[in-house]
Amino acid sequence: MTNWNIKDRPNLFPWPPVLLGIAILGGFSLNQLMPIAVASSPLNQFIGLALIAGALALDVWASLTFRRAKTTILPHRGSDALVTGGPFQYSRNPIYLGNLLILGGIGLLLGSVWHIALVAPLGYAIMRFAITREEAHLEAKFPREWADYTSRVRRWI
Helix, strand or coil, X not given: CCCCCCCCCCCCCCXXXXXXHHHHHHHHHHHHHCCCECCCCHHHHHHHHHHHHHHHHHXXXXXXXXXXXXXXXXXXXXXXXXXXXXXXXXXXXHXXXXXXXXXXXXXXXXXXXXXXXXXXXXXXXXXXXHHXXXXXXXXXXXXXXXXXXXXXXXXXX
16 A cells, blocks of 8 residues: 555545546436436526536636646645635635536536436535545645635635
C-alpha cells in the first residue's frame, strides 16, 4: 500500500468525474429496468439544455481560473495554490455544482425521473469521496488562507 499524506494530495483516485459517469449511466440503466418518465415538454427540454450549458460554462470558467493560478484541476493531485477567484469566489465547489446541474439537466432534457433522482445521491457521493478530502488537503496546505476563504465562501452556493 502507498504511503499517502493528505497534505500531498487529497485522493489517490479521481472520484468526481467517475461518480458523474456512474450516475449518468445509472440513470440510463434504471430507465431500461424500470422506466419512469415525466411528461417531456419543450419548456423542460429548454431548461435541461440551459442547465447543461450553464454547467459546462461554469466548468470552463473554473478550468481557466485553475490554469491562471498555475495549479491542477485534477481532483486526485495536490494543489499548488488556493484558488479563490473566478467562480470560486461564489462557491468552493463550482465544478461539482456543475456536475449536479449536468445530471439534473439530462433528466429534464430526456424526461428521465431517474437522472433527476440521482442528483442527491451524486451530491452525497461527491461530498464523501472528494470534497471532505479536498478540504482537508487545502486546510493542511494553506491553513490561514483556507480559514479566511471558508469564512466568506459557502461550500456549494
